[in-house]
Amino acid sequence: MTLAPLVAGAAGRPTLSFELFPPRSETGRDSLWRRLSDLLGSNPDFVSVTFGAAGATRGPSRDLLAHVLTTSAVPAMAHLTCVGSSRRQVVELATEFLDAGVRNVLALRGDPPAGVPDWTPHPDGVATARDLVELLQVADRRRLALRGGSRPLDEGPLSLAVAAFPRARDHHELAVLRAKQDAGARFAICQVTFSAQEYAAFVRRARAAGITIPLLPGVAVSDDPRRLERIGELTGVRAPRGLLAALDTDDAPTRRRAATAFTSGLAHGLLEAGAPGLHLYTFNAAAPALDLLDHLDLTRPATHPRPAAAVEATAAAGGSTR
Numbered sequence: 265m266t267l268a269p270l271v272a273g274a275a276g277r278p279t280l281s282f283e284l285f286p287p288r289s290e291t292g293r294d295s296l297w298r299r300l301s302d303l304l305g306s307n308p309d310f311v312s313v314t315f316g317a318a319g320a321t322r323g324p325s326r327d328l329l330a331h332v333l334t335t336s337a338v339p340a341m342a343h344l345t346c347v348g349s350s351r352r353q354v355v356e357l358a359t360e361f362l363d364a365g366v367r368n369v370l371a372l373r374g375d376p377p378a379g380v381p382d383w384t385p386h387p388d389g390v391a392t393a394r395d396l397v398e399l400l401q402v403a404d405r406r407r408l409a410l411r412g413g414s415r416p417l418d419e420g421p422l423s424l425a426v427a428a429f430p431r432a433r434d435h436h437e438l439a440v441l442r443a444k445q446d447a448g449a450r451f452a453i454c455q456v457t458f459s460a461q462e463y464a465a466f467v468r469r470a471r472a473a474g475i476t477i478p479l480l481p482g483v484a485v486s487d488d489p490r491r492l493e494r495i496g497e498l499t500g501v502r503a504p505r506g507l508l509a510a511l512d513t514d515d516a517p518t519r520r521r522a523a524t525a526f527t528s529g530l531a532h533g534l535l536e537a538g539a540p541g542l543h544l545y546t547f548n549a550a551a552p553a554l555d556l557l558d559h560l561d562l563t564r565p566a567t568h569p570r571p572a573a574a575v576e577a578t579a580a581a582g583g584s585t586r
């Protein structure tokens with residue numbers, strides 16, 4: 265399933281996507297599989313799976329993507345990063361994910377690993393997301409050529425997305441996004457934002473700079489203030505003090521209501537500003553994302569065809585394939 269037309273509005277409704285990170289442990293994996301089935305059950309347009317700094321979660325990220333691709337009909341997007349890798353390593357990495365059935369990739373430069381003071385980037389490595397956008401297309405073409413040049417019928421074209429930064433005010437950052445678009449990115453997922461005005465102003469600046477691809481805003485839907493603090497440390501985008509204060513309570517239902525009151529206000533503002541949809545940073549929790557969907561009345565009809573593996577598994581279990 266190619267996501268670019270969906271994000272560009274082909275479905276006639278806002279696009280909805282969930283961002284997940286791979287579990288750290290076996291126990292984490294079992295509990296994630298359960299929460300995942302609630303999230304996938306709401307029929308998002310796609311889920312995306314993060315890739316730890318400098319490839320630290322390569323195996324777990326690939327396994328989580330393969331799990332989504334084989335057990336659900338929801339398209340999955342891999343985040344892949346290039347910082348610290350040689351061109352050859354990037355092509356190998358891309359081929360591994362393409363072999364696992366991934367056709368949608370968020371091409372990111374990537375964060376340097378935390379707490380590794382003597383870390384240095386690869387000397388002849390791929391330094392920017394723009395170069396990664398190009399190299400991923402090379403890897404896909406090379407893989408196709410090695411298989412005799414014809415694509416299996418169920419293998420769609422490679423579809424690439426990149427990151428965008430609503431906070432960025434200088435022309436250089438817009439030129440970088442423009443270069444990623446010109447290299448072949450079909451849409452951008454925005455860094456977390458807590459302000460619809462900030463997003464709207466960014467979209468205006470981007471359009472004036474010749475950026476025409478859809479710019480999907482990113483919304484952190486957590487009801488856990490520690491998560492929001494952590495994302496603030498990681499990205500420099502701090503949650504509003506009022507939101508953190510409202511979440512500063514041990515009463516879980518109060519926290520959940522406060523989170524949904526905030527995210528639904530923000531989501532309304534973003535959609536009113538013309539956003540093509542919402543990319544929800546879920547932190548692997550189902551409830552805050554599903555509460556928001558209820559609140560927005562964004563219930564989704566089941567539109568994705570089921571993958572053969574899931575249909576066979578259901579049929580083997582004596583169940584319905586619908």
Ligand SMILES: NC(=O)C1=CN([C@@H]2O[C@H](COP(=O)(O)OP(=O)(O)OC[C@H]3O[C@@H](n4cnc5c(N)ncnc54)[C@H](O)[C@@H]3O)[C@@H](O)[C@H]2O)C=CC1
Pocket residue numbers: 314315343345371372373374375376391392393394427428436437440444454455
């Ligand atoms: N994992 C995720 O979901 C997300 C991660 N990020 C992170 O944000 C950071 C930035 O990533 P991207 O936007 O993918 O990287 P990018 O390669 O587009 O930009 C990275 C930096 O390099 C500079 N740069 C890029 N091309 C340049 C050029 N030709 N000449 C001079 N400077 C250039 C940019 O100004 C920017 O400051 C990374 O750490 C990335 O992993 C951001 C959003 C989402």
Ligand SMILES: Nc1nc(=O)c2c([nH]1)NC[C@@H]1CN(c3ccc(C(=O)N[C@@H](CCC(=O)O)C(=O)O)cc3)CN21
Pocket residue numbers: 285286287288314375455456491494495498499545
């Ligand atoms: N610069 C940057 N790097 C990213 O990886 C990134 C962004 N920005 N922006 C959007 C999303 C948000 N991301 C996040 C945000 C928070 C955690 C987080 O809370 N991580 C926990 C560990 C999670 C776990 O494995 O249990 C942490 O303590 O760091 C992870 C990814 C990934 N993305």
